[in-house]
Amino acid sequence: xxxxxIIKPFSAWSNVFRDPVTVKDPLNDRPGAARYRGFHxxxxxxxxxxxxxxxxxxxxxxxxxxxxxxxxxxxDSGLRPLVDYGRCCWCALCVDVCSTESLKLSNHYTWVxxxxxxxxxxxxxxxxxxxxxxxxxKRPEDNYELNNFKRISMLELTPEARDKSxxxxxxxxxxxxxxxxxxxxxxxxLCISTCPAxxxxxxxxxxxxxxxxxxxxxKLYETNPLPEICGRICTHKCETVCAMGHRGDPxxxxxxxxxxxxxxxxxxxxxxxxxxxIENKDQKVAIIGSGPAGLSAAYYLRKxxxxxxxxxxxxxxxxxxxxxxxxxxLPYDQLDKDINLILNLGTExxxxxxxxxxxxxxxxxxxxxxxxxxxxxxxxxxxRIPGTDHEHVYMAADLLRDITSSKEIPVMxxxxxxxxxxxxxxxxxxxxxxxxxxxxxxxVIATALEGEEILPADREEIVEARxxxxxxxxxxxxxxxxxxxxxxxxxxxxxxxxxxxxxxxFAPKFDPEDTDFFPADMVIESIGQGANLSYIPQSVKDxxxxxxxxxxxxxxHFQSSAKWLFFGGDIIEGPDVIxxxxxxxxxxxxxxxxxxxxxxx
Amino acid sequence: MKxxxxxxxxxxxxxxxxHQPENLSWVQLDKKQLVPxxxxxxxxENFSHFVLLTAVDWIENNEFQLNYLLTNHExxxxxxxxxxxxxxxxxxxxAHHLWQQIATYQREINEMYGINFPNSPRVNESFLxxxxxxxxPMRREFDTKKYSEETFFPRPRQxxxxxxxxxxxxxxxxxx
Numbered sequence: 001x002x003x004x005x006i007i008k009p010f011s012a013w014s015n016v017f018r019d020p021v022t023v024k025d026p027l028n029d030r031p032g033a034a035r036y037r038g039f040h041x042x043x044x045x046x047x048x049x050x051x052x053x054x055x056x057x058x059x060x061x062x063x064x065x066x067x068x069x070x071x072x073x074x075x076d077s078g079l080r081p082l083v084d085y086g087r088c089c090w091c092a093l094c095v096d097v098c099s100t101e102s103l104k105l106s107n108h109y110t111w112v113x114x115x116x117x118x119x120x121x122x123x124x125x126x127x128x129x130x131x132x133x134x135x136x137x138k139r140p141e142d143n144y145e146l147n148n149f150k151r152i153s154m155l156e157l158t159p160e161a162r163d164k165s166x167x168x169x170x171x172x173x174x175x176x177x178x179x180x181x182x183x184x185x186x187x188x189x190l191c192i193s194t195c196p197a198x199x200x201x202x203x204x205x206x207x208x209x210x211x212x213x214x215x216x217x218x219k220l221y222e223t224n225p226l227p228e229i230c231g232r233i234c235t236h237k238c239e240t241v242c243a244m245g246h247r248g249d250p251x252x253x254x255x256x257x258x259x260x261x262x263x264x265x266x267x268x269x270x271x272x273x274x275x276x277x278i279e280n281k282d283q284k285v286a287i288i289g290s291g292p293a294g295l296s297a298a299y300y301l302r303k304x305x306x307x308x309x310x311x312x313x314x315x316x317x318x319x320x321x322x323x324x325x326x327x328x329x330l331p332y333d334q335l336d337k338d339i340n341l342i343l344n345l346g347t348e349x350x351x352x353x354x355x356x357x358x359x360x361x362x363x364x365x366x367x368x369x370x371x372x373x374x375x376x377x378x379x380x381x382x383x384r385i386p387g388t389d390h391e392h393v394y395m396a397a398d399l400l401r402d403i404t405s406s407k408e409i410p411v412m413x414x415x416x417x418x419x420x421x422x423x424x425x426x427x428x429x430x431x432x433x434x435x436x437x438x439x440x441x442x443x444v445i446a447t448a449l450e451g452e453e454i455l456p457a458d459r460e461e462i463v464e465a466r467x468x469x470x471x472x473x474x475x476x477x478x479x480x481x482x483x484x485x486x487x488x489x490x491x492x493x494x495x496x497x498x499x500x501x502x503x504x505x506f507a508p509k510f511d512p513e514d515t516d517f518f519p520a521d522m523v524i525e526s527i528g529q530g531a532n533l534s535y536i537p538q539s540v541k542d543x544x545x546x547x548x549x550x551x552x553x554x555x556x557h558f559q560s561s562a563k564w565l566f567f568g569g570d571i572i573e574g575p576d577v578i579x580x581x582x583x584x585x586x587x588x589x590x591x592x593x594x595x596x597x598x599x600x601x
Numbered sequence: 602m603k604x605x606x607x608x609x610x611x612x613x614x615x616x617x618x619x620h621q622p623e624n625l626s627w628v629q630l631d632k633k634q635l636v637p638x639x640x641x642x643x644x645x646e647n648f649s650h651f652v653l654l655t656a657v658d659w660i661e662n663n664e665f666q667l668n669y670l671l672t673n674h675e676x677x678x679x680x681x682x683x684x685x686x687x688x689x690x691x692x693x694x695x696a697h698h699l700w701q702q703i704a705t706y707q708r709e710i711n712e713m714y715g716i717n718f719p720n721s722p723r724v725n726e727s728f729l730x731x732x733x734x735x736x737x738p739m740r741r742e743f744d745t746k747k748y749s750e751e752t753f754f755p756r757p758r759q760x761x762x763x764x765x766x767x768x769x770x771x772x773x774x775x776x777x
Binding site: 049050051054058059060062063064065066072073074077078079082084086087116120188189190192193198202556586 | 745746756758759760761762763764765767768769771772773775776
């Protein structure tokens with residue numbers, strides 16, 4: 001070893017005076033790349049707590065937790081994602097699958113701390129330095145989408161093919177279409193609380209996806225014994241809160257329900273639902289009215305073994321579903337498919353029997369352990385403007401009932417409908433069809449107080465009515481039906497400026513200067529229906545309590561203050577079919593409890 | 602590029618075609634034809650740059666996919682060559698004699714997917730996963746979560762709620 005070898009290593013000391021090429025610690029100001037996948041950000045306002053982020057996370061790094069100040073409401077679970085960075089691998093699938101695009105990753109990636117628990121936080125709720133950071137990973141705009149936001153379109157009859165007859169418009173999904181549509185569901189279940197019957201929607205959609213139709217069918221009947229009907233004419237409020245609806249088309253929940261019911265033959269209903277043998281009980285329940293609420297209660301009571309008898313004033317069962325809703329929306333054979341099962345379970349039904357006239361309430365009270373009254377809203381309300389007493393002024397509910405009963409109804413050259421709800425659309429489109437059959441052309445005008453944007457009818461009803469050549473001219477208040485020499489000439493209207501006051505109360509304001517005249521030979525009023533409760537004797541009426549709005553007061557099981565008497569359906573809640581079904585189900589549970597308690601005493 | 606693709610299709614009896622994005626063509630062919638095609642592209646069509654070799658596990662079809670990407674810098678054209686091999690016979694002919702760096706890619710794929718390339722230099726030596734035992738980690742049947750739980754310090758999942766159940770509790774707790 002020479003001296004050189006000993007001295008050489010010390011020459012490295014000369015580097016002490018050179019500028020270092022490495023970066024100084026701590027790392028300051030080293031931003032991530034523009035699309036770097038760093039810590040999460042979440043827009044708490046647009047997040048709906050659907051949990052797609054948590055479901056897709058393979059590392060189980062995301063959990064949904066309640067957050068103070070965020071309320072659970074329709075369409076929002078009130079939960080928000082909490083991210084555990086001890087498990088996160090920054091794959092960003094949570095961002096890519098987010099149904100509202102609220103979840104993003106900032107490009108911040110450094111965070112030093114000694115407590116592992118601090119690395120769990122709720123983005124957007126627990127304030128973080130990167131909350132306002134613009135840069136970071138966002139779902140790429142083009143050609144990259146984990147969700148399918150486009151609804152599988154439904155085959156429907158063209159306006160030309162349907163406007164002369166009452167054949168059903170909607171064709172229903174094929175197996176492939178139904179499975180593709182079902183595949184769009186992310187199973188968040190936000191829809192369930194919005195459905196009045198709280199149907200197990202994600203579960204029956206999953207059954208379609210797995211092609212286990214029997215299982216799906218059983219699921220439907222757990223909460224809804226009228227699936228063919230609801231699968232066609234439900235107001236489908238569930239679809240308004242569907243998580244997919246935030247960035248695209250909501251799931252076609254209604255058509256999927258119909259798909260399941262359509263696949264099962266009537267003859268197989270009992271077998272699939274395992275209802276071949278029911279253990280009978282001795283107690284008897286009377287049901288007044290065979291509408292959705294009455295039928296639903298009958299189904300669930302019969303399933304429990306009670307002797308159930310329905311009293312129906314009209315010659316056939318179904319209530320407004322048969323005598324209100326036109327055949328092109330709900331064909332009678334499909335209606336009967338649902339109803340027949342309930343009757344085949346041993347439910348007795350006595351037609352053409354009006355309680356209060358043919359049989360008294362007191363008799364029912366005497367002969368039955370409980371009574372469920374679901375008599376609905378059948379009496380058309382009148383505008384009571386001058387001229388409504390003319391013989392060519394009709395009520396929509398009466399005409400729709402006569403159409404179902406195959407009675408001859410007056411079809412005149414110029415028809416005017418007052419009303420903008422679904423019943424108004426039903427009569428408008430029915431009259432358009434009848435005019436087409438009689439005259440080969442349509443001349444129906446429907447007018448309503450509400451402006452185009454706030455028409456109460458379902459949007460598709462309005463669109464389809466127009467496709468069928470009916471004129472919908474909203475935003476007018478009727479003032480007078482003009483009659484000359486005893487002949488109906490038409491309707492005078494004035495512009496309606498607003499319908500509701502600040503508190504949402506009904507208080508229409510008009511502009512008397514802005515008027516119009518709609519010529520007509522007949523006028524049909526369709527501004528709503530009222531209940532006819534004249535069948536309840538005074539002695540019972542005295543026992544009942546009423547709400548501030550004048551409705552009969554019932555508890556959560558639809559039991560009135562006369563304990564033996566339950567009320568449900570449109571007279572209590574709605575009006576629509578699905579509320580009726582839900583009411584009937586809850587009333588059945590209430591009646592069962594009531595009878596069991598009475599037995600014990 | 603069209604002419605090149607036509608010549609390939611004629612010589613190798615396949616269906617090479619142009620593809621999105623621009624400047625990228627695809628060709629799929631049999632395992633046995635791969636080395637002749639790579640050689641032809643390198644020496645005759647001037648695709649002198651070997652870019653990468655990757656694999657995909659199509660467990661549903663019981664197949665592995667191998668992708669070879671080459672570039673012709675004069676034409677600014679890429680060509681991707683796809684070879685499907687059966688999953689239960691995971692072996693591919695080596696191409697390291699054409700570009701020696703292919704040996705490294707093949708070694709990595711052998712480690713990550715268990716696809717062997719016999720006669721490739723050092724192909725059975727560890728690349729990243731020193732001392733790895735069991736199923737190669739990029740195979741789809743490899744359970745990442747199970748592996749992590751068994752190998753690392755377990756960190757229990759943060760307790761959370763299911764939206765459906767939570768909404769029922771909050772909005773309609775009394776209904777059956």
